[in-house]
Amino acid sequence: DLGAGKAKAKMCAACHGIDGLSKVADAPNLAGNGELYLARQLKAFRSGERKHPQMSVIAAGLNDDDIAVVTAWYSAIKVSVELPQ
């Protein structure tokens, strides 16, 4: 359900963008990353295995369903790249 994921992603957007492109220097792009990778990171922040001032707090408030829908949203964004010449 990408609609639910997009709605949930509003809480991520200030730093990661609703488009999954980082808006701040210390946040990564999320767009087009695999659901497995993204879910592992959110669960690592939630468990305390990975730490970050904002993400540790945010992830603590997410249940597994929240993680599933928000990772589905960011994973569904198609990414294309242009390499430096």
Next chain:
Amino acid sequence: DLGAGKAKAKMCAACHGIDGLSKVADAPNLAGNGELYLARQLKAFRSGERKHPQMSVIAAGLNDDDIAVVTAWYSAIKVSVELPQ
């Protein structure tokens, strides 16, 4: 020096691509991420603050100059996105 960064990035390419797009489920895209973010992650893997079976080993072999050139390469890749309808 993007040439040095691109050369160094060959050691990242099996999982992250020379183009910074992930080739395996448990690796993130690196393309277009900020140098600050990327360098922090490599230094966190190197110090043990962040852990991953492959990255903890790989980062242990990088000095600060290696980190600077490889993050400059991945950061210089331009990313564009297409959102799901």
